[in-house]
Amino acid sequence: MRLLAILVTASTVSVGFGFVPNPEPPKTKAESDLRIVFAEPTLAPSPLSLRRRQAQPPPLRPNVCGFIEEAAGQEINCGSYPCTSSGSYLGCYDGRFSQLAAACVDYQASRAGECPNEERRICCNNETLSECHTYLTTKADMTLTFLGCDTVGGTGHLLSYNPKSFTFPPGSSISASTTKTRTMGNQDERTTDSSDDRGGGSKVGAIVGGVVGGVAALALIALVTVLLLRHRKRRVEKSGNPVLQVTGDDAVQ
Secondary structure, eight states: OHHHHHHHHHHHHHHHTTOOSSOOOOOOHHHHHOOOOOOOOOOOOOHHHHHHHHHSOOOOOTTEEEEEGGGTSEEEEOTTSOEEEETTEEEEOOSSSSSOOOOEEOHHHHHTTSOSOOTTSEEOOOSSSOEEEEEEEEETTEEEEEEEEESSOEEEEEESSOTTTOOOOTTOSOOOOEEEEEEETTEEEEEEEOOOSTTHHHHHHHHHHHHHHHHHHHHHHHHHHHHHHHHHHHHHHHTSOOOOOOOSTTSOO
16 A cells, blocks of 8 residues: 555656656657748739839840940840949950950051050950940930940940830830930030930820810800800891881771
8 A cells, every 4th residue: 555655646746747648749840840821912013013014124134235226236245244334434344454444446556556455445456346336325314335346436326125125115104315426526426315205295285285176166166156146136036026006097096
């Protein structure tokens, strides 16, 4: 009996310290990490938001400086180097110098020794790509200049989107601003031609035309109404009872 009482007491104490008969098997890590999340439904984008997304061209790849407008969207690609900007210049950065080239030396001048190094300048050492070509583009309301060697010299324009694969939706107010350059002697006369708010003038003209047409229609209706009233008044006056004139023969005796 004593031994039985001790065993009972021991089992009672063990239960008091957290002993749980028939314990559940431990959960696996996958079961512990399992969570049920009820996501709230999101609203569909508005038609205006969708139009704005459609009006935005896709961003340029890091190694692409732009697309030549005069060459039907030919791409200027830097290969394995990034296209970056420094000050007002745009170019392919190979890491050799701290700044991009700000001048270009054509093939003849380069052969004559006028391009001893390529720091801050583009040297056209290829006989085929012998001429300096300048391309202008606009980024964040700033005109950037890209210098390169080409088969012919001159000035062109870079687009920030590929015109072959992207066109702005009709009536879009978002478009690319281009800077046109006309060379006059040794000076460049630059005029900015922004094509923002495409179709805005036609919308204003349509509104003004509608207002003027409405006013003219109201004036015409008022004029017709006045003429009809006058015509009706005259008919009433003519068809009224005539005044009896008493003659001597018909006079009351």
